[in-house]
Amino acid sequence: MKREEVFNFSAGPSVLPRQALERAAAEMLNYNGSGMSVMEMSHRSAFFQEIFDSAKAKLKKALAVPDSHEILFLQGGASAQFSMVPLNLMEGGGADYAVTGHFANIAMKEAKKYGAVHVAADTLGGEQAYIPRQEELDLSDGAKYFYYCANNTIYGTAWNYVPRTAAPLVCDMSSEILSRPVDVAKFGVIFAGAQKNMAPAGLTVVIIDKALAGREAPYTPLVMSYKTMIEKDSMYNTPPCWCIYMLGLTLDWLESQGGVAGMEAIKHEKAAILYDIIDNSRLYKPSARREDRSDMNVTFRTGDADLDAAFAKEAQARGLMNLKGHRAVGGIRASLYNAQPMEGVQALAAYMKEFEAKHHV
Amino acid sequence: MKREEVFNFSAGPSVLPRQALERAAAEMLNYNGSGMSVMEMSHRSAFFQEIFDSAKAKLKKALAVPDSHEILFLQGGASAQFSMVPLNLMEGGGADYAVTGHFANIAMKEAKKYGAVHVAADTLGGEQAYIPRQEELDLSDGAKYFYYCANNTIYGTAWNYVPRTAAPLVCDMSSEILSRPVDVAKFGVIFAGAQKNMAPAGLTVVIIDKALAGREAPYTPLVMSYKTMIEKDSMYNTPPCWCIYMLGLTLDWLESQGGVAGMEAIKHEKAAILYDIIDNSRLYKPSARREDRSDMNVTFRTGDADLDAAFAKEAQARGLMNLKGHRAVGGIRASLYNAQPMEGVQALAAYMKEFEAKHHV
DSSP, X not given: OOOOOOEEOOSSSOOOOHHHHHHHHHTSSSGGGSSSOGXXXXXXXXXXXXXHHHHHHHHHHHTTOOTTEEEEEESSHHHHHHHHHXXXXXXXXXXXXXXXXXXXXXXXXXXXXXXXXXXXXXXXXXXXXXXXXXXXXXXXXXXXOEEEESEETTTTEEOOSOOOOSSOEEEEOTTTTTSSOOOGGGEEEEEEETTTTTSSTTOEEEEEEGXXXXXXXXXXXXXGOHHHHHHTTTOSSOOOHHHHHHHHHHHHHHHHTTHHHHHHHHHHHHHHHHHHHHHTOSSOEESBOGGGBOSSEEEEEOSOXXXXXXXHHHHHHTTEEOOBOOTTTOSEEEEOOTTOOHHHHHHHHHHHHHHHHHHOO | OOOOOOEEOOSSSOOOOHHHHHXXXXXXXXXXXXXXXXXXXOTTSHHHHHHHHHHHHHHHXXXXXXXXXXXXXXXXXXXXHHXXXXXXXXXXXXXXXXXXXXXXXXXXXXXXXXXXXXXXEEOTTSSXXXXXXXXXXXXXXXXXXXXXXXXXXXXXXXXXXXXXXXXXXXXXXXXXXXXXXXXGGGEEEEEEEXXXXXSSTTXXXXXXXXXXXXXXXXXXXXXXXXXXXXXXXXXXXXXXXXHHHHHHHHHHHHHHTXXXXXXXXXXXXXXXXXXXXXXXXXXXXXXXXXXXXXXXXXXXXXXXXXXXXXXXXXXXXXXXXXXXXXXXXXXXXXXXXTTOOHHHHHHHHHHHHHHHHHHOO
């Protein structure tokens, strides 16, 4: 089973650690002597309970989650959290939303169904993508929470600081979780779709301050009650078992790479290789403001949509996959999630230089 | 990678076709020459779109889904549908619920959050589990829909007829879908968690009459709008890609076994082997009324809880796994989903006879 040489720069679902995939393949028909695939196991079986508990313990360790917070393994993606957060936390009151990207904008609009939304910042629509500074945040009194998206996958921006607010922080960390240490105690709710840095699509990780649970609106769907899911340890109903298993395998790999600290050290190094080329280029222009750049999603453009398209197309022909920018903004995007190997980044860097030499006139 | 000889009678997640698992293992690191695992693929990529379209087309063919109906691949399990159905179909009115099992009961209670629920039948709490006859259904005027669960996994009962109602039929087919032909045109909504007859846990298949979409309550979470999911062909957000891929592999296997008609022929044969033993036994008593018995979940008991436990425990020692009845009702349960091989049923039958000879005094 030889793997062809391709590097996958998809923004998500995205590259997973090869070690995790190899182990999943090897254990596919017979997990740990059970005679069963993990995909066939009752979620109430001792075999699966051990997989579940172990994935949770590894995540707790990797992110140093304090005992005040509970880890939940849910379904529905970050999009389900866009509703679940206001359904559970708004209590008919209001909340502050920082709109710094496509998904934060959807979350903000969704919250309007459930209470009064105050836009604390809106950075969409400018020439260059950016993140508001602390002093630029327009915070409202009595907000039930402050919502932001830590890394804007489409725009290639990241909050390189944790905002200070009176209200509990609610953060969508889908595209940067496990890529740098985070002081979980500062957050009311952290959530993340698994399909970027953790596992295949179909699992949503939620880390919630238990003190915030139990305030859901009466019309909250039962699978969307944080309280119920905390009480049932995410097994109110059948959880996405295979994705939880894969998360465990990814976390084993993460541990072998020095954990979250190891990821943080390497992620900036990887991104800097590309940003250096962009900053010294006469062809490529960065899409995001320098201090707000994401190390996970490197966005740039040539200024010519046809040339951007040619860049992605020719890249694909040499095994550098999924470099086309999101349809909402165009341009070029290289996603450098945890499992993106340095060799992939170097191959892309070499290609970028070649492409510039060929196309910059 | 030798698979040990075990037979898995779990009620779900449950046994999958070995052919599907083997192919998944073989393609794990490099799907169809892509150089990527299916778990790593962008859901917007041509590779995944083909997997998605093909799984949908195979399901449409297997169940002969008419063009009036749309197939959706969602998340959240049947439990999410317990809310999604009333959120989308109740329109502030009422609905009829037939409560014939644990999950229908949960669905009925959940619907009360969203409108007036009328219990059309309640068969819980009796000596033997049973399904109401058509003439026993207490139907209300103006109900927006009639809800029932086709196969009650815990009780081992099945609706061996399709009820006639003025209101559209909404049916939870989680534990019998693809085990017998169904006239989809008769139904407003069919839904099924995948983890019994289709794929690993994490995928919910919904088949909906498109004419019923677009009536959701204003506070419906965005991932719970049938209309949105129909318009976006289930890709409003990232779908559970791996489970959809596995569904495709299961459907390939199903096709090779004669499709749904082939499954129907074999399922009754498999269940009859066990029911014959039970009916001729002085030790085992059937848990369900004869004409309402499920071919998917065969439930019985000895009348002695300790002996039931011993039955399941000794079975496990010889590789017959997960025979313990659900904690809500006790007893013994053997789930004979599509992928349960005849050899498994025969091994269980032999064990049942041996156990009776040993324990019936």
